[in-house]
Amino acid sequence: MSDAKARILEEVRAYHGTDEREFVPGQTGVWPSGAVFDAEDRVALVEAALDMRIAAGVSSRRFEREFARFFGLRKAHLTNSGSSANLLALSAFTSPQLEDRRLRPGDEVITVAAGFPTTVNPIIQNGLVPVFVDVELGTYNTTPELIAEAIGPRTRAVMIAHALGNPFAVEEVARLAEERELFLIEDNCDAVGSTYRGRLTGTFGDVATTSFYPAHHIAMGEGGCVLSDDLVLARIVESMRDWGRDCWCEPGEDNRCFKRFEYQMGTLPKGYDHKYIFSHVGYNLKSTDLQAALGLSQLRKLPDFGAARRANWRQLYEALDGVPGLILPRATEDSDPSWFGFALTVAPDARFTREGLVSFLESRRIGTRRFFAGNLTRHPAYLDSPHRISGSLANSDLIAEHTFWVGVYPGLTERMVGYLAESVRDYVVKNS
Structure with a gap:
């Protein structure tokens, strides 16, 4: 490696971390997903x-x-x-x-x-x-x-x-x-x-x-x-x-x-x-x-990323277990998921709505996402496309109306996840 290249890469390592900010509830975004990069990632790309x-x-x-x-x-x-x-x-x-x-x-x-x-x-x-x-x-x-x-x-x-x-x-x-x-x-x-x-x-x-x-x-x-x-x-x-x-x-x-x-x-x-x-x-x-x-x-960080996703998911589950009106996610039997997100379904008979809960979370700078398409057969792109439906799509319809998900990705700290869970509980208590 040339001296010039080595100097540049060392500057890249030094540059990493200069944009780190303290988490401020309600001001710092708690995003549903995102990449997590360290200094070596920056160096590899440069x-x-x-x-x-x-x-x-x-x-x-x-x-x-x-x-x-x-x-x-x-x-x-x-x-x-x-x-x-x-x-x-x-x-x-x-x-x-x-x-x-x-x-x-x-x-x-x-x-x-x-x-x-x-x-x-x-x-x-x-x-x-x-x-x-x-x-x-x-x-x-x-x-x-x-x-x-x-x-x-x-x-x-x-x-x-x-x-x-x-x-x-x-x-x-x-x-x-x-x-x-x-x-x-x-x-x-x-x-x-x-x-x-x-x-x-x-x-x-x-x-x-x-x-x-x-x-x-x-x-x-x-x-x-x-x-x-x-x-x-x-x-x-x-x-x-x-x-x-x-x-x-x-x-x-x-x-x-x-x-x-x-x-x-x-x-x-x-x-x-x-x-x-x-x-x-x-x-x-x-x-x-x-x-x-x-x-x-x-790729070298994949095991640590998976551990962080699992830990964040567990923290959310434990904090929200028993909250009325919410259907919490569960792992498939005999599986160990490296979770992509934490799905929340507002029960159809709940005293609050998905729209209200999502709006409240977003007002606190907590990012939410719908459960993807909800029911693809109801989207404009697929209405006229040849397809067949087997049985009922009742749960897919319910998901389209009542389900969203929040983040568990490794960029979320324990404090961020705690703020997310606290916000969900606050809204449910006030609206039940």
Whole structure:
């Protein structure tokens, strides 16, 4: 490292922390989510910038290896967002390389109505039909029984997210999918570090996805990842991410396979340059080394971040347990969530309303968020989209009316969480 670079990085370390402020109740924001960075994160990002690593390169490949190792899986492919990861994960199952197993337009994919659009949009974008099922109150996840009831003659896959970091019964769902010959796409964007029966979520599905948006468990600014133990699926994901090309050379490589000018594919002439043969209708959804360098620094903190999320969630639960008119969240049986947020549902017969409670919290600079879409089937974007509803969506409707969530992310201190809980209790006492 040059002397000039070393001096710059030392200045970056010194600069970190100069903006720290004391928490002042009612003035300092208690946000529902956010990234938590330390001096080494700043240094990692600046060092990548100084080296002008502006495309995917050595840091991206290293992050993919280390992230796959964290999950105990063979492959991880870094993307520019969690939404792109979801698109790639589902699109992989439409690949002609899967032959008779591939998903085709009109096939059905089971998902939940009370979720985020990016779990559902890839289904529609691939000409498939989402089949919406309901969720439980408390866990905010669907159940294997509801999924089983939703399976029809054209059902070919299940694509579901772990709700606010709380695992659904993913082992049972994976078993059901295997028995019924369905693909399982596990949206793990909100649940990195969560476990079900001692096993990390993100390791049960045929593929899994994660997000590195600042709200999530580790942050790159933007970014996501597709994980799989299936080398065929992983190769398809890589191809679709990288323009749809058939070549697997890394950037800057020209002939890893030693037969770059010997392939004959499609109706192209024999010897057509393999770097410009396309086996999929793909995209450019790669990330950059700037993001990956930050991600590598963040990845080392993932266990501590998970511990902080769990501690903040427990503090909130203990403080609000027994408060009348509120339905508190609960972990799925046999799970240990690395919580994304703390869901609160105002009971329909409560003497106060969700709107009133949210307004009160926001007036105290406590940030709140709705439980994502509440019920996606009621949104303008999906009213005219082909879909099927299995059974009742009564709980999804109730969530749309009565549920919101507050933060537990590692940037919240014990004092902040205490102020949040105290504010909820104050409002309920005054309005009951």
